[in-house]
Amino acid sequence: MSVDQKNSMLSVNNLTVWRGDNLLLDKISFALNSGDVLQIKGANGSGKTTLLRVTCGVGIADEGEVYWNGIPIHKSRDQFNDALLYLGHKPGIKGGLTAIENLRIFATLSGYSQTKETDRAIESALDALSLTPKSHIACRYLSAGQQRRVGLARLLLRSSHLWVLDEPLTSLDAAGLLWVEAQIGKHAANGGAVLLTTHVPLNIDAVTVDTLELG
């Protein structure tokens, strides 16, 4: 993939990250445009999570730069954060709160006021992930797969161009896998871009999944 930082939505240029004396990421470059889905592959410890974190701006690279619409992300943090939806390695939900409470916080943080409409959107997102019966139980009492689903419900609640998903399929069942694939396909078809790590081969209709091998 050629890197054209001027004309790409997201371009990652020569990212290099050292972990102590270990060269973890060696001059990684890629670009993402509307409709692109890029899957990062690699063995455990090859730096997949680090690459995603640096791309989102929560990790620091020793060299290299990430550009959003041609501007380095540390200079366009507000625009970039608005356009970004990051689902990290950790579920990113409060165990003491219920699924609804967690998603309400997320909706407010995403810029939606606490209205009936937002609540309806949350309900339909929970419904789409078969979480409605569990929506009033504190998330720490849910199974790992259900917690992952609460995290994934955010895909329906925030309109972001760029999805960065770190192992979104961990502990999901077959139906969950299909749902995530469908969402990624729909997002790409609508002009969004997806950057994800997973070990599972993805099967998405009408979208070519590019892969980048680390390590």
Next chain:
Amino acid sequence: MNSDKPATGSPVPGSGESAGVESTTVGIVSLIGCIVRREWLVALRNPGQWVNPLLFFIVVVSLFPLGVGPSPSTLASIAPGVLWVSALLAVLLSLGALFDADYADGTLEQLVLSGQSLPLIVLAKVLVHWLLSGLPLLFVSPLLALLLNLPVHAIPVLMVSLFLGTLTLSFVGAIGAALTVGLNQAGVLLSLLVLPLSVPVLIFGSSAVVAAASGLGVAGQLLVLAALLLLALALAPLTAALALRIGVSGSS
């Protein structure tokens, strides 16, 4: 699970063309309200978070008469210092974990990346933390003051100085908590970072109570405490937010 169910009713469908065009910043009031409610619910369902500092304060203060001896005059003379040092430690010890739970479950990353004002989020978190762990100290302090034979007329000053002081310490402690987020066993490091900054609060706080006990004016000390609070209120959220950004990026 219905894989082809559209997200009907969603404020903005999946990834519309409008994404990124509209501003997604919420108002200050709804942002602070959201974080306050979040912290409040989390704390109420995890009572140790706010019961522990209170118990610590009560236990430490009530051990002093046993250790120093029950002589009323000795107790009265050490009372301001004992009350203030115990309150300071109670606040700082509980603050160490201010961001740790959010860090551990990944919600801190979400807050940092949400695009909302991180200093405001820090401000709301510190205020709730103070309401739950600093304010209760104020309410039990008159009782403990009587236990230590502090003159009754000094008690209002004790409460005012603790109000200003514990709030300031919460903000100062938040900087330390943000700097040490993600480090294991950061307790000692946190104390080293934060204690020097909290010394002025301790000095002026306890000297206000000493002056009140001897019937002297306390306006000077209380005004200095108020000034320190304003300084902390203005600068600590900004500093802690910067430290959090660095703290979150330091790990992976």
